[in-house]
Amino acid sequence: MKRPVRIAITGAAGSISNSLLFRIAAGDMFGPDQPVILQLIERPEAMPALHGMAMELEDCAFPLLHTVRLHDNAEAGFKNVHYAILLGARPRGPGMERKDLLSANAEIFSRQGRALNDHANHDVKVVVVGNPANTNALIASRNAPDLSPSQFTAMSRLDHNRTKGMLANHTGCNPTDIRRVAVWGNHSATQYPDLRHAETFGMPVFPSLDLNWVENDFIPRVQKRGAEVIAARGQSSAASAANAVIDHMRDWALGTPPGDFTSMCIVSDGSYGVAKGIVFSFPVCCRYGRYQIVQNLAMDEASLKRLKTTEAELLEEKAAVDHLLPKETEEAHNNLSIRLRSGAVRYAEEDNDDDSPATVLRTDRVM
Structure with a gap:
């Protein structure tokens, strides 16, 4: 033991x-x-x-x-x-x-x-x-x-799990057969649930999806799922949030499955052009108690625009609390060189x- x-x-x-x-x-x-x-x-x-x-x-x-x-x-x-x-x-x-x-x-x-x-x-x-x-x-x-x-x-793992769950329901796959979905940005209605790199049974799933469904049904529903749950139940998500906490900490401590990644809100190091020093959801791989941003994922113009939208919201939030952020820790957050x-x-x-x-x-x- x-x-x-x-x-x-x-x-x-x-x-x-x-x-x-x-x-x-x-x-x-x-x-x-x-x-x-x-x-x-x-x-x-x-x-x-x-x-x-x-x-x-x-x-x-x-x-x-x-x-x-x-x-x-x-x-x-x-x-x-x-x-x-x-x-x-x-x-x-x-x-x-x-x-x-x-x-x-x-x-x-x-x-x-x-x-x-x-x-x-x-x-x-x-x-x-x-x-x-x-x-x-x-x-x-x-x-x-x-x-x-x-x-x-x-925690953006709840949004990540919602992304997998809705995609599984739409395609008829088991969620365990879906890999490489990602959630970018803020845990808010500006987040970007990204299916462009998703795979089922090792095959790309995005080419088979109706783009109208992705843009006008899937993305808005993931973004507003919390409000949808509150409207239906009269209270916010609890069991699904707890499940996401379990998943977040387990993957961080024990590692993500080979060939897959998860989504975590972490201090940005500038990857994908995201402003340094804000806490932003990225796709990450975890090994040995550490995490690393997945690099070199292809991003089209529409995806980059969504990243800028959610980044702008986080920069606005940071500005609103800037007076509460000690200046002596600013350098470490803007020049992050290690993960743990x-x-x-x-x-x-x-x-x-x-x-x-x-x-x-x-x-x-x-x-």
């Missing part, structure tokens, strides 16, 4: 977490032989609900669940963690514009970036899910001067805090 890895989750009493925690504890994220320590973080007023989640985790008797710790602050919750999943964010209220949402979330992610910088494992891998995810990830990263910008990502310091997991020394009052479940007492 491997040594346990520490996973911090903010917004841990929320609906996405309710679908996520039990799958992590069951081994869906890192495999059936990887024990996990869950360090769950919530607002003080949500701690009773979080205790209820911990009770249910205990009642499931997951053999891989080593320890559960509950925290009402990020500084304690991020201590020594190897992976951080930032679900918690201020939701958009009635009449709120995207810029209002940016301002409301800025302080949350500034603090979380500082807390990760000061308390997390030196090679922590971070995924931001709380919207607007790309710019929230940028704020967190810019407030973590001792960590590499490449350790911070935002190390793909290896580093373990902290024995953490005495595992016997603190925050620990509500521990299963290694006889070890």
